[in-house]
Amino acid sequence: MKVSAVITLKKDVLDPQGKVIHETLDGMGFNSVNEVRQGKYFEIDVKENDPKKAKDLVEDMCKKLLANLVIENYKIIETQ
Amino acid sequence: MKSSVITFPGSNCDRDMDVALTKFGFKNKMVWHNDQELPKSDLIVLPGGFSYGDYLRCGSMASKSKIMHSVINFAKSGGLVMGICNGFQILVESGLVPGVLLRNKYLQFICKNVHVKVDNKENTFFKNLDKKILEFHIAHNEGNYFCTNDQLKEIEDNNQIAIYYCDQNGNTDDQINPNGSIKNIAGIFNKEKNVLGMMPHPERMIDESLSGEDGSIFFKNLINNIK
Numbered sequence: 412m413k414v415s416a417v418i419t420l421k422k423d424v425l426d427p428q429g430k431v432i433h434e435t436l437d438g439m440g441f442n443s444v445n446e447v448r449q450g451k452y453f454e455i456d457v458k459e460n461d462p463k464k465a466k467d468l469v470e471d472m473c474k475k476l477l478a479n480l481v482i483e484n485y486k487i488i489e490t491q
Numbered sequence: 492m493k494s495s496v497i498t499f500p501g502s503n504c505d506r507d508m509d510v511a512l513t514k515f516g517f518k519n520k521m522v523w524h525n526d527q528e529l530p531k532s533d534l535i536v537l538p539g540g541f542s543y544g545d546y547l548r549c550g551s552m553a554s555k556s557k558i559m560h561s562v563i564n565f566a567k568s569g570g571l572v573m574g575i576c577n578g579f580q581i582l583v584e585s586g587l588v589p590g591v592l593l594r595n596k597y598l599q600f601i602c603k604n605v606h607v608k609v610d611n612k613e614n615t616f617f618k619n620l621d622k623k624i625l626e627f628h629i630a631h632n633e634g635n636y637f638c639t640n641d642q643l644k645e646i647e648d649n650n651q652i653a654i655y656y657c658d659q660n661g662n663t664d665d666q667i668n669p670n671g672s673i674k675n676i677a678g679i680f681n682k683e684k685n686v687l688g689m690m691p692h693p694e695r696m697i698d699e700s701l702s703g704e705d706g707s708i709f710f711k712n713l714i715n716n717i718k
Contacts, residue, residue, distance in 0.1 A: 425671070427598050476555065477508065479548055479584070481591045482637060 412459055416477060417486045419450035424482045424483040453477060462490045492517050492717050494534040497554040497562065504539035504575065504694065511694035513591045516709040524556040528638035529598070533717050534571045535562055537578030539630070539692055549592065549633045550580030560587055571615060571717070573685045576631055579678070579688035588681050588688045589646060595631070596671025597683040602630040604702060605669060607654040607677050607691055608661050614684035615716045616653070624661050625654075628667065628692030629677075634690040636672035636679070643673060653678035653687055 420426050426448050433447040455472070459465040466487050473485035494517040498505045512519040512534075520530045524542075529535065543552035553559070559581075566572045566587050574582040582588045595601060606624050609617050638646065646652060655675040659664045663675045668716065670690075678689025696706030 425593065425596065425635075427594060427596060431598060476551065477547070479551070479591055481639065482593065490628075 412463065412465045412490060413454060413456050414465050414490050415488045416453045416455065416469055416473055417450055417488050418453070418473070418478045419486070420448055421482055421484055451460050451477075466490055492533045492714055493531060494519045494536060495522045495530055495532040496520075496536045496538055496555055497522050497524060498538070499540070499542035499556065499577075499581075501542040501578070502538050502540035504577075504692065507692075508536050508538045508575070511697045511706065511710055514697060515707070516714050521560060524558050526558050527561065529558070529561045529565060532565075532570070534573065534713075535565055537562070537572070537581050539572040539576030539578060542577055544583065545633070548580075548584065550577060550582075550584040553577075553581045554584035560646045563587060566686050569683070569685055573616070574686075574688040575692055575694070576629075576634075576690055578689055580633065582664070582686065582688040587686050588679050589642045590636055590679065591653070592633050592690075593633050593635040593637050593671075594633050595635050595669075600630075600632045601634070601669050603628070603669070605629050605677075606657050606659050606661075606667075607689075607690060608657040608663060609654055610652055611650050611680070611684075613650070613703065614653075614670055614680060614687075614714060616680075616684075616687050618712075619694065620708070620712045622705070622708060624657060624659065625693075625709065626659075626696065626703050627693055627705060628695040628702060629691050631670070631690055634670045634672065636676040636690075646679065649682050651680045651682065651684075652676055653680050654689060654691070 693706035696703040
């Protein structure tokens with residue numbers, strides 16, 4: 412079963428890359444952007460067919476490795 | 492005095508550290524990350540470099556390697572552990588020191604000499620050091636120290652800030668902060684002060700013909716403190 416997780420920086424953490432992307436978009440004429448925050452996306456194929464168990468497994472991975480909870484939040488976005 | 496330097500895939504300051512430790516009297520051993528046991532040591536060093544190509548987050552993969560179980564146990568039983576640059580990143584990812592190291596504020600790799608102020612000398616690393624300001628070298632892309640407000644309060648209450656970026660007179664103004672670190676923090680201890688993580692490289696300042704000798708002062712003092 413495939414489980415996807417999105418890791419994003421917490422609200423108060425500076426994201427200089429997001430800022431530069433925002434400025435570049437601005438320079439390209441995309442002037443309607445309020446803010447850009449860059450994150451990470453993981454697609455994990457687990458040997459587990461129960462959606463709840465698969466999700467819990469990936470959540471554990473997020474807590475222990477994929478995200479650093481001092482600065483990042485994680486969200487399991489879909490299972491298929 | 493015995494020391495061990497851990498080599499991770501992608502470490503590149505491990506041999507410089509070996510040269511520095513040996514020069515000032517340590518009997519040093521190199522230890523591979525996939526080993527499980529540490530040789531008997533008075534000091535463990537996690538060196539600089541780009542372990543695992545900085546994949547995911549700097550230091551995150553290395554912090555889960557086999558040898559780190561032993562390093563964490565060694566640190567928790569009071570053993571001296573020092574992480575330099577990528578070694579500092581591995582220490583924060585392993586939870587041995589608080590906080591994280593973010594990408595430099597201005598998105599540039601920084602490679603230059605800096606001055607650091609030693610704030611706390613009540614620990615084995617800096618005790619009896621006769622200088623308050625040292626000139627070290629930094630070379631990093633992710634050295635922007637960050638922690639939550641609660642962590643910062645705890646760090647300050649416990650005197651865990653080891654060194655600050657400063658100018659040659661010891662001023663810790665915002666303008667001389669090279670990477671955006673909170674409070675100009677360049678190095679930090681664990682609560683018990685037996686684990687030190689810092690971005691600057693003392694091992695690069697151990698010879699007059701290189702860029703300076705303040706690293707020599709640091710290592711000579713360190714081995715005397717351990718003896």
